[in-house]
Amino acid sequence: GAGVSQSPRYKVAKRGQDVALRCDPISGHVSLFWYQQALGQGPEFLTYFQNEAQLDKSGLPSDRFFAERPEGSVSTLKIQRTQQEDSAVYLCASSPLGNGGQETQYFGPGTRLLVL
Amino acid sequence: QKEVEQDPGPLSVPEGAIVSLNCTYSNSAFQYFMWYRQYSRKGPELLMYTYSSGNKEDGRFTAQVDKSSKYISLFIRDSQPSDSATYLCAMIFSGDNDMRFGAGTRLTVKP
Numbered sequence: 001g002a003g004v005s006q007s008p009r010y011k012v013a014k015r016g017q018d019v020a021l022r023c024d025p026i027s028g029h030v031s032l033f034w035y036q037q038a039l040g041q042g043p044e045f046l047t048y049f050q051n052e053a054q055l056d057k058s059g060l061p062s063d064r065f066f067a068e069r070p071e072g073s074v075s076t077l078k079i080q081r082t083q084q085e086d087s088a089v090y091l092c093a094s095s096p097l098g099n100g101g102q103e104t105q106y107f108g109p110g111t112r113l114l115v116l
Numbered sequence: 117q118k119e120v121e122q123d124p125g126p127l128s129v130p131e132g133a134i135v136s137l138n139c140t141y142s143n144s145a146f147q148y149f150m151w152y153r154q155y156s157r158k159g160p161e162l163l164m165y166t167y168s169s170g171n172k173e174d175g176r177f178t179a180q181v182d183k184s185s186k187y188i189s190l191f192i193r194d195s196q197p198s199d200s201a202t203y204l205c206a207m208i209f210s211g212d213n214d215m216r217f218g219a220g221t222r223l224t225v226k227p
Contacts (some may be wrong), residue, residue: 040124041219055213109158
């Protein structure tokens, strides 16, 4: 069975450009998470979906960050007017369970974003 | 002070050594404790998770949680070069969505 996949794997953007990062979770997984991982750091939580509902977006650093999961499967993280400090690896994770079970998250390979 | 502290290393050991990786944390309300392995340019891979205090063993890996000391450990026995990776501790409150990670310890096992 396929794991979590993300695309693109690498993205170079000019400052001010909008970017869209895609996550395909494991089929049937209810929960989906986005994280931001800076170089040499652990991942930091951005947002959480249970099916199509975005239940927690407390980690999104600014209103330039927007995430959606309209049909409860594929998710897109959009960053508007990118800034250099947005450069990081963006990780997506999914979990088969809804509330609770967040400890069993399966991560994708990440999208490495570089903003010039 | 960060909620989760982890020595970033790097840690270098010879093949066959026992490796001890550790994290401390500040919030006693954490209930689930995880260890992830992350190879270069890959996403984190869940190795083990434990609930509350105690030990859990899986093959060459043993996870320990000491809630009284707010201290968790991962032991790797008979370490192999393929164990060379960054090891991340993580923890979460029951029912919460925001998993907190340590910074990761970079481990190299030399043949």
